[in-house]
Amino acid sequence: MQYLAPTTLDDAVSMLAAQAGDCRVLAGGTDLLVRMRSGFAEPDAVMDIKRIGALREITTEDGGFRIGAAVSGAEMAENAALVAAWPGVVEAAGLIGSTQIQGRATMAGNLCNASPAADSVPAMVAAGAVARLASAAGTRDVAVEDIPAGPGKTNLKPGEFVASIFLPARPARSGDAYLRFIPRTEMDIAVVGCGVSLTLDAGGTCTAARVALGAVAPTVILVPEAAQAIIGTKLDDAALDALAAACSAAAKPIADKRGTVEFRTHVAGVLARRAATIAKTRAGEQA
């Protein structure tokens, strides 16, 4: 195996393009190294992107945040402005693994690992996050929900990798939240996850919303019907009932050791209701 460590994005894309064999991009390594050590991945090369300065930074851009692909969960949690703007996204990323894992794991890696149960992905999808993909052909921006293709599979083209994730600017009175169900207090994989991001008007009526579910389909899914259920309402009980029903209807889970189809379908609605309530409270606090 070859270890590649480019220091610029230009070098990285040309190195990746020049690789004939299986070359994996190494960010935090908390999935890749586990796969390599267990024999599930035997790459010909790994390309470490952590020496590319621009990919290690969180920068503000057009009122939003651009998070480099090599930024760890711990670094996100230490960025006060990011936490204030997108608490749900930061909390979702922060749920991944232990303190040790947080020191390394990245949202870009969580996205490209393409687990249906990835914690940061429903929060990013709810946030309307956009991944910037880099390759020798240049860069292109793709909505986060369009990256996963199925368990462990992405829609990235050969020679392409995620360079950064952009969280857009948000209007006043906006809030987001991510909740997952696990049978213990932490260090577990989501049985169901739900991200909600919403905006209220001055009177407390929801004017915009995005709702995403994890672990209830082959990929994280955006649920437009769930958003429609709360847009135009003040998130009263009837609206939250409709939100929960839309999420349960959109859930198409499998049964496995973590949960049954019936349980996951029900919990999708429960989590959506609770996450929306938290997001609403956060939006109100911004007024």
Add this chain to the structure above:
Amino acid sequence: MSRIHVTTTINGDPVEYLCDPEETLLDVLRDRLGLTGSKEGCGTGDCGACSVTMNGRLVCSCLVLGAEAEGAQIATIEGMAKGETLHPLQRKFIEHAALQCGICTPGILVAAKSLLERNPDPTEEEARYWLAGNLCRCTGYDKIIRAVMDAAAEMREAS
């Protein structure tokens, strides 16, 4: 296959080594440098027995490639005591009998030190969450937490 030449700093000392590209930092520490305080429990980042800090950040050395340590500042359990003088955490672990077989202990000490450097006055809950990635299969966690809280209190008084 060519080996990679790495120049790094471990416990304040400049260190150079050659490692294979797929070799982990844990294997480098243990097998090439003789720093066997960091243990391999699971090898998959679940147990924390291999905890070290890299540029001040707590990580599992089994999930870091040796090649990634180029130019980094690494701190391991071997750098915790100053000569014969134990770190307060080490002393409190002995006083509270917060270990039995000792396999998890180096990782827990490194992790607890990292916590107290960031947060000298953690609540018990904060300490338990911070150390949730360090598994212990014999002592149980109560004595470990008591030792950490006691060391934190002593370190606050001393500072």
